[in-house]
Amino acid sequence: MNVMQADHISIVFGGLKAVDDVTIYAKKGELLGLIGPNGAGKTTIFNMLTGVYAPTKGSIAFVNNSGAEINIKGMQPYKVSRIGVSRTFQNIRLFKNLSVLDNMLISMHKDVGYSVFGAIIKSGRYLNIEKEFYDKAIKILQAVKLDGKKDEYAKNLPYGEQRKLEIARAIATGAEIVFLDEPAAGMNPSETEELADLIQILKNEYNLTIVLIEHDMKFVMKICQRIYVLDFGILIAEGVPKEIKSNPNVIKAYLGEEIE
Amino acid sequence: MELFIQQIINGISIGSIYALIALGYTMVYGIIKLINFAHGDILMIGAYVGLYCVLLFKLPLIPSIIIAMILCALLGVVTEKVAYRPLRNAPRIAVLITAIGVSFLLEYIMVYFFKANSRTYPTDFFSFGSANIAGITIPIDKMVVAGITIALMILVQIIIKKTKLGKSIRAVSSDRDAAQLMGISVDRAISFTFIIGSALAGVAGVMYGAMFTINPLMGIQPGIKAFVAAVFGGIGSIPGAILGGLLLGIIETLVSAYFSSSIKDAVAFAILIIILVVRPSGLLGKNVKEKV
Amino acid sequence: MIFDKKTRAKSSIKAIIVVCIIYAVMKILMLPQINVINPFYQTIVMKICIEITLALGLNLITGITGQFSLGHAGFMSVGAYTAAYIMLHWTVNLATIIISALAGGIVAGIIAFLIGIPTLRLRGDYLAIATLGFGEIIRILIQTTDKSFLGGAAGLSPIPIYSNFELVFIMAALCYVCINNILKSSYGRSMVSVREDEIASESMGVNITNVKLLAFVAGTFFAGIAGAMYSGYVGFIQPKDFGFMKSIEILMIVVLGGLGNIKGTVAATIILNIIGVILQDFAEIRMILYALLLIIIMIMMCGESPWIIKMRNMLNIKKFNFKGRGKAGA
Incomplete structure (x- = not known):
């Protein structure tokens, strides 16, 4: 079953066609990679899939766990997030001046089940829901080994942990499909290895479909089940890691062509 | 018809003063992204300088204007150095609050030294009689205001477009870091922007003071109006400021002539809000979107 | 927790x-x-309570949610006029006082809602200017009303003096508790998240338009109530009491107390009023002092020059990060 289906999407900025007629899909529980040289349009595709940009052409649909197909074209990001689509950002967008725990709790605000008045009088519902949020946040933080730092400011975490917190925050929204924009950027080899394992664990534990953009080929080839390759806004290849590695178009895009 | 044409001329004269002030706003906004709240108060200082030139030294219009320009330019540079430069990389709102502080400071220092009561220029300082063109009586002082404004605007355009300093101002406005890497002195470009903007406010101050009355809080109203004009035309754009100022002046005079003078300010603010909501880049500005 | x-x-x-x-x-x-x-200081104490309520409301909008509003005095005037109008037509007793105060808050909140929908999309300084414009429009509209309705430029009087220490004290205390508890809830966290990073909070499922509107309406609701109490405290209101300068004065309290810091707001209101009493015969000097404070605090807290950083370290002041400080609900 496809949980995400984007058909023939294109987007034009001014005169520039940043993404041209791209069709991609994700099956339930898949771990997809989206690779390509800088400026190929990878993040732009993420932005379209999460509602930040509306595609100029094409359609995007998600199928949630209850089987309903939802067309998200032109939907606002917060609504897209509410149907179970979440993401991280290339340039880390944590709430830097808030604690690790608050970062997590904000992701759950959409499920807030008490009113403002309930918050003011601290109603029974308020107590229950706050407790529920807290427990859920701690559980996810434990999975990424950040529960010991729950009261620290996000900005004070080391870089690698900030990346992990961003992933944890995306999962805390209750997402079914998560888009990770360069999760291993700026990490050293051992951190990257650890992250690869962590992503696998989280995917299985939370029953996620994951799509990730990454430049670290070792990382991508190791964990992704299927890979899309993008160059100049056009999809140039699709397949399992082995096929991608030997695809002449991909090699050309990354290394350039030899002039005879 | 005669009334209408006279109103248009009134509108152009007040509008050209707005345009002069709006130029300062727009240039400063263009270069350091600051709504310089104290700009209207520079105008007020200019008006006082002009007044004392007349009262103490009996100077005529043009020398008074030049002295006001020089002193206002100095004041502008000093406020920038002392209050805004330490906040060069601070959030925009922090600088905005500082600018509000500077505005209050100038106003109440003037209240302290010159008292809050309103004063007027001597009547012969700014009266040139009126001319009769094609059966329509046109006060010459209004034409003088428009004339001085147009001359100054051409001068500013030449400075910005043709001189090296103007080029550096444009470079810093479009990308401060890149300009710095190209060897442009950012501090000098910004200081120079404040010099031009404040000098224009000084001119506007003398003319505004001569047309109306002056007091230490007189800068607030024209200041806010000029800001509306700058936003109207597209903040950051110099032709936009001129167009916005003239249009605002004309709209305002027509509203007070044909409806009621008490709502003319409300109309100005309504225009501001409509522009901000519908087309924040203004009539001649360009649109910028935040990158994700 | x-x-x-x-x-x-x-x-x-x-x-x-x-x-x-x-x-x-x-x-x-x-x-x-x-x-x-003494009775003179009692009036100051009442003024402090009213200003605390006003400033807490603005802090919710500007300090906590990060939406810069320069029209707070306009909303205060809506509350003040609503309550004054009711009290001029009804007999004064506790019930009518409470009704008129609530009416003041609600009318201000409704107007804020209508204004907020188009303007809260604007960012930072543009929003500041738009709210300034709306504040002025409200003032001018009241000014042009008929003399028999809202008094026009001459103002409304004599309004019965119905505010007393108990009422304004309870109002300020309730306002503090409300905002404090909102801050400790998911609503408070979502407000802070909007201040911190709109794009991230939107991607995490926060409806930022609703959150901004909530903060704006709640903050102006308190401004309206404070305005209602102000009417019954001075007995005479006129449009020019609620101009742009008044908005700036409230903003000054919020900034001096620390944006987003509600205890600081209370402290700043008290301190500024004490300064005001000391300098009551030197109004200009007081304003000069306020202005200098504003500039110095901003430079000290946000400045980047080496000597400022040195001073900051010496005095052990934390650098003020405008886009947010502290934990939500800590």
Whole structure:
């Protein structure tokens, strides 16, 4: 079953066609990679899939766990997030001046089940829901080994942990499909290895479909089940890691062509 | 018809003063992204300088204007150095609050030294009689205001477009870091922007003071109006400021002539809000979107 | 964090005791036999309570949610006029006082809602200017009303003097508790997240338009109530009392107390009013002092020059990060 289906999407900025007629899909529980040289349009595709940009052409649909197909074209990001689509950002967008725990709790605000008045009088519902949020946040933080730092400011975490917190925050929204924009950027080899394992664990534990953009080929080839390759806004290849590695178009895009 | 044409001329004269002030706003906004709240108060200082030139030294219009320009330019540079430069990389709102502080400071220092009561220029300082063109009586002082404004605007355009300093101002406005890497002195470009903007406010101050009355809080109203004009035309754009100022002046005079003078300010603010909501880049500005 | 009813009860009782102690101390100081707070100072105390409510409301909008509003005085005037109009037509008793105050808050909140929908999309300084414009439009519209309706430029009087120390004190205390509790809830966290990073919070499912509107309407609701109490405190209101300068004065309190810091807002209101009393015969000097404070605080807290950083380290001041500070609900 496809949980995400984007058909023939294109987007034009001014005169520039940043993404041209791209069709991609994700099956339930898949771990997809989206690779390509800088400026190929990878993040732009993420932005379209999460509602930040509306595609100029094409359609995007998600199928949630209850089987309903939802067309998200032109939907606002917060609504897209509410149907179970979440993401991280290339340039880390944590709430830097808030604690690790608050970062997590904000992701759950959409499920807030008490009113403002309930918050003011601290109603029974308020107590229950706050407790529920807290427990859920701690559980996810434990999975990424950040529960010991729950009261620290996000900005004070080391870089690698900030990346992990961003992933944890995306999962805390209750997402079914998560888009990770360069999760291993700026990490050293051992951190990257650890992250690869962590992503696998989280995917299985939370029953996620994951799509990730990454430049670290070792990382991508190791964990992704299927890979899309993008160059100049056009999809140039699709397949399992082995096929991608030997695809002449991909090699050309990354290394350039030899002039005879 | 005669009334209408006279109103248009009134509108152009007040509008050209707005345009002069709006130029300062727009240039400063263009270069350091600051709504310089104290700009209207520079105008007020200019008006006082002009007044004392007349009262103490009996100077005529043009020398008074030049002295006001020089002193206002100095004041502008000093406020920038002392209050805004330490906040060069601070959030925009922090600088905005500082600018509000500077505005209050100038106003109440003037209240302290010159008292809050309103004063007027001597009547012969700014009266040139009126001319009769094609059966329509046109006060010459209004034409003088428009004339001085147009001359100054051409001068500013030449400075910005043709001189090296103007080029550096444009470079810093479009990308401060890149300009710095190209060897442009950012501090000098910004200081120079404040010099031009404040000098224009000084001119506007003398003319505004001569047309109306002056007091230490007189800068607030024209200041806010000029800001509306700058936003109207597209903040950051110099032709936009001129167009916005003239249009605002004309709209305002027509509203007070044909409806009621008490709502003319409300109309100005309504225009501001409509522009901000519908087309924040203004009539001649360009649109910028935040990158994700 | 509070999760069970026992800790909730404990913290509520603690809050009630604190409020009662403050009230009792004030009351004792006001006794004619003791007369530390003489009738003149009593009016100052009432003014402080009204300004605390105003400033807390603005802090919710500007400090906590990060939406810069320069039209707060306009919303205060809506509350003030609504309540004054009601009290000029009804007999004064506790019920009508409460009704008129609530009406003031609600009308201000409704107007804020209508204004907020188009303008809260604007960012930072543009929003500041748009709210300034709306504040001025409200003032001008009241100014042009018919003399028999809202008094026009001449103002409304004589409004019965219905505010007293108890009323304004309870109002300020309730306002504090409300905002404090909102801050400790998911709503408070979502407000702070909007201030911190709109794009991230939107991607995490926060409806930022709703959150901004909530903060804006709640903040102006308190401004409206404070305005209502102000009417019954001065007995005479006119449009020019609620101009742009008044908005700036409230903003000044919020900035001096620390954006987003509600305890700081209370402290700043009290300190500025004490300064005001000391300098009551030198209004200009007071304003000069305020202006200097504003500039110096901004430079000290946000400045980047080496000597400022040195001073900051020497005085052990934390650098003020405008886009947010502190934990939500800590």
